[in-house]
Amino acid sequence: MFDIPEDVHYINCAYMSPLMNHLEGIARDVISDQKYPHKVGITDFFEPSLALKQHFARLIRIDDPERIAIIPSVSYGIANVISNIEMSEGQNIVIASEQFPSNVYPWMHLCDINKGELRQIERPKDDKTWSQAIIDRIDNNTTAVAMGHVHWADGYKFDLPRIAKAARDHGALVIIDGTQSVGALDFPIEEVQPDALICAGYKWLMGPYSIGVAYYGPYFDDKEPIEHNWINRKDSDVFQHLINYQPIYRPAANRYSVGETSNFILTPILSAAIEQLNTWTVSEIQLYCSDLIANYVGKWRDMGYSINSGEAFSAHLFGIRLPEGADSISLKPLLEKHNVFVSFRGDAIRVAPNVYNDHRDMDALTNALQEFVNS
Numbered sequence: 001m002f003d004i005p006e007d008v009h010y011i012n013c014a015y016m017s018p019l020m021n022h023l024e025g026i027a028r029d030v031i032s033d034q035k036y037p038h039k040v041g042i043t044d045f046f047e048p049s050l051a052l053k054q055h056f057a058r059l060i061r062i063d064d065p066e067r068i069a070i071i072p073s074v075s076y077g078i079a080n081v082i083s084n085i086e087m088s089e090g091q092n093i094v095i096a097s098e099q100f101p102s103n104v105y106p107w108m109h110l111c112d113i114n115k116g117e118l119r120q121i122e123r124p125k126d127d128k129t130w131s132q133a134i135i136d137r138i139d140n141n142t143t144a145v146a147m148g149h150v151h152w153a154d155g156y157k158f159d160l161p162r163i164a165k166a167a168r169d170h171g172a173l174v175i176i177d178g179t180q181s182v183g184a185l186d187f188p189i190e191e192v193q194p195d196a197l198i199c200a201g202y203k204w205l206m207g208p209y210s211i212g213v214a215y216y217g218p219y220f221d222d223k224e225p226i227e228h229n230w231i232n233r234k235d236s237d238v239f240q241h242l243i244n245y246q247p248i249y250r251p252a253a254n255r256y257s258v259g260e261t262s263n264f265i266l267t268p269i270l271s272a273a274i275e276q277l278n279t280w281t282v283s284e285i286q287l288y289c290s291d292l293i294a295n296y297v298g299k300w301r302d303m304g305y306s307i308n309s310g311e312a313f314s315a316h317l318f319g320i321r322l323p324e325g326a327d328s329i330s331l332k333p334l335l336e337k338h339n340v341f342v343s344f345r346g347d348a349i350r351v352a353p354n355v356y357n358d359h360r361d362m363d364a365l366t367n368a369l370q371e372f373v374n375s
């Protein structure tokens with residue numbers, strides 16, 4: 001289903017997913033449809049978007065596809081969040097340290113304009129877990145807790161159900177960036193009860209770049225979107241009457257979809273990608289990744305590398321920290337020599353396998369890591 005060359009060991013879905021072969025066919029078809037606008041009907045503006053929302057709703061196990069908005073980026077999805085948050089001087093936002101910037105800059109801005117405090121919680125050096133350190137900093141002045149299910153740089157898996165409960169107990173909103181987990185790691189939506197769950201589409205959802213999806217919960221139902229577009233309004237499918245300006249939005253999260261949300265090219269591709277994930281199921285994908293790496297993690301540890309363990313470990317995305325005192329500069333050419341594609345993030349290499357990887361990829365990575373410690 002994928003076209004990655006045999007000798008390429010691409011273990012980097014956290015960077016960008018390869019597009020499945022059958023999606024290329026869909027992409028060709030939808031581009032060629034653009035040559036014949038006389039065939040584009042009103043339903044083409046709505047039905048493919050609804051299908052995408054339905055597939056994503058099924059993926060995250062919610063009943064109502066109207067709770068899903070189509071967004072171009074995570075920063076867009078979070079912008080809709082922060083423009084609807086009231087914060088006063090002295091209140092705080094809790095995030096994990098070194099988060100991806102799209103889930104940091106908006107909160108910096110919100111705190112700046114309201115004289116609030118942005119609490120970036122460091123990974124503790126003592127025995128306390130990172131999740132507990134986050135919970136300890138949530139208090140009655142916390143307006144929102146905003147983080148991922150796993151840390152994007154080394155895959156540290158947070159105890160979101162507990163963190164979210166602590167947030168709710170203090171009346172804080174729970175805003176989750178699911179970009180590096182949803183699609184490959186089960187999202188416990190009933191336990192977390194997020195107020196928003198925002199995902200870029202081009203990583204674990206296996207879609208194209210520049211389209212994503214976001215769930216917005218009841219808190220956002222009657223709030224203001226950052227843009228005021230027409231297609232999100234009630235009766236926008238009656239093109240003849242569009243100038244009967246309509247103050248009422250379509251239900252639930254529809255108001256937060258980006259303008260030109262029908263996106264005739266990207267929408268069907270992401271939709272078909274998520275449909276395929278639903279066929280495989282997220283739990284099987286995670287299981288595939290854990291089976292794939294099961295025999296390797298011990299070997300890497302024996303070589304002197306360190307890897308998150310226990311509940312903080314997630315098999316689809318994990319960091320391999322280099323042995324004490326080692327300098328990653330000389331690892332890069334070795335990975336290149338073995339044609340291994342992973343990312344360097346902070347002091348770890350980030351390994352992110354998915355269903356298209358097999359033991360040959362893990363062997364190539366292991367050989368490069370072995371040569372590095374031998375050198």
Ligand SMILES: Cc1ncc(COP(=O)(O)O)c(C=O)c1O
Pocket residue numbers: 014072073074075076100102148152177179180200
């Ligand atoms: C955790 C996380 N969130 C979001 C993004 C992408 O954000 P945006 O869609 O705003 O470019 C990335 C990209 O690497 C990411 O790792």
